[in-house]
Amino acid sequence: MSTLNEVQFFREMPQKHAVAVNIQHWQLRHQIQCPTRNDECVYATQHSVDSYNTETKRTTSLLAELAFKPVTIAASFEYIAAAGQRGQVVACELGSDESPVQIAAGRNCTNGLCVFDHHGQPRLLSCSNDKTIKVYSLPKLDLLHTIGFPEPVNYAAVSPDGRKMVAVGDGEDAYLYDISAGGEFTRTATLEAGRDAGFSCAWDRTSQRFAVATQDNHVRVWDVRDLAQPVAEIITTNELRTAANAPRSVKFSLTGPDLLLFSEHMRKFHVVDARTFNDRQVIQVSDPAAMVHICGVCLSPDAKTIFAATKVWIPRSNDSGEDDREKDEVTVELKNDLEIRGTLVSVDQFLNIKLDDIGIVNETKYPHMMSVKNCFIRGSVVRYVSLPAQSVDTALLQDAARREAQAGR
Incomplete structure (x- = not known):
């Protein structure tokens, strides 16, 4: 269902607040939450997780001086958690005087x-590139269960009644689980979610329908009472499978009007009538040509306000003259087939590359590399370098090619 009636659920003139929400992984966009108050959001920024009150304009640090930059956060049931690119997980109870607990997952x-x-006991799901979901107690982060998957897991959501879980990952399937009273997870269905990886999923208030956002530019909704086919298929505003239009974060309203909210990778988010899936509003947060990335979206508890965090990834210099650009994650494939993923520190004209926070794509084949944190790669051994799509300024390249062609006439 890609042709929906255009309606207006929310005013399109937003209140703008200068809050620095950061993206640490180009595909992961769960960097903002609105857990308790209608006028307050929780967000990730550099080495901390803060809250911001839109009425008082006051910022409060919730998880401060972290040893990592959060790639994803979660906040609900009076708890907050953040995680990093090297398996770090930290959590604490909101408003508690107890120190946050951090583990290496x-x-x-x-x-x-x-x-x-889970039956009055708070729990935390951690979805990992190691092809598992780990279930922890809160706030102590004791490991309770480990659930294995055939591919890296990107996101999971538990139904409001606490009885079901849906998970998505780097494959094309969505996995549905029952959660027993004793806390056991049993897979009940494997659904063909799309033609590309899934990066977000969510449950509606009834615990009967769930949505899955996949990188093939679709959001699909299923009803657990009949899983033969989706009850709705919603396509983003561009039918071409480009990263800029991939849906990254999807949410249902749990109070107020029945709404489905999802963001695109860049510039836009959508609000859909979750009763019929016939009406939607597409909200443009920037000029179509601007490199504005959506860090995440969420609804306030009363579903009357949408919090949308954005970031412009444009290289710039600070007052000291140092480069203040966001560090990019790249994958370098060597001529011996070794693939190294890490944060790009520097590259010179000979393609000599320095990487920090590295990881190996195939760790089972190269276990001796798992302890290495940073490296220098000589350009002569490089076969390919894979860059995130948002790191390539196509407009600048086109302009340079145009000038070169004109100069050669």
Whole structure:
């Protein structure tokens, strides 16, 4: 269902607040939450997680001086958690005087977090590139269960009644689980979610329908009472499968009007009538040509306000003259087939590359590399360098090619 009636659920003239929300992984966009107050959001910024009150304009640090930059956060049921690219997970109870608890949940990137209630006991799901979901107690982060998957897991969501879980990852499937009273997870269905990886999923208030956002530019909704086919298929505003239009974060309203909210990779987010899936509003947060990335979206508890965090990734210099650009994650494939993923520190005219916070794509084949944190790669051994799509300024390249062609006439 890609042709929907255009309606207006929300005013399109937003209140803008100068809050620095950061993206640490180009595909993971769960950097903002609105857990308790209609006028307050929680967000990730550099080495901390802060809250911001839109009425008082006051910022409060919730998780301060972290040893990592959060790639994803979760906040619900009076708890907040954040995770990093090297398996770090930290959590605490909101308003508590107790110090946050931090653990190392492996060495792989933690892609998604979900705080949920299990029969009155708070729990945390941690979705990892190591092909597992780990279930922890809160606030102590004791490991309770480990659930294995055939591919890296990008996100998982638990239904409001605490009885079901849906998870998505780097494959084309979505996985549906039942959660027993004793806390056991049993897979009940494997659904063909799309033609590309899934990066977000969510449940509606009834715990009967769930949505999955996949990188093939679709959001699909299923009803657990009949899983034969989706009850709705919503396409983003561009039918071409480009990263800029991929849906990254999807949410249902849990109070107020029945709404489905999802963001695109850049510039836009959508509000859909979740009763019929026939009406939607597409909200443009920037000029179509601007490199504005959506860090995440969420609804306030009363579903009357949308919080949308954005970031412009444009290289610039600070007052000291130092480069203040966002560090990019790249993958370097060597001529011996070794693939190294890490944060790009520098590259020179000979393609000599320095990387920090590195990880190996195939760790089972190269276990001796798992302990290495940074490296220098000589350009003569490089076969390919894979860059995130948002790191390539196509407009600048086109302009340079145009000038070169005109100069050669």
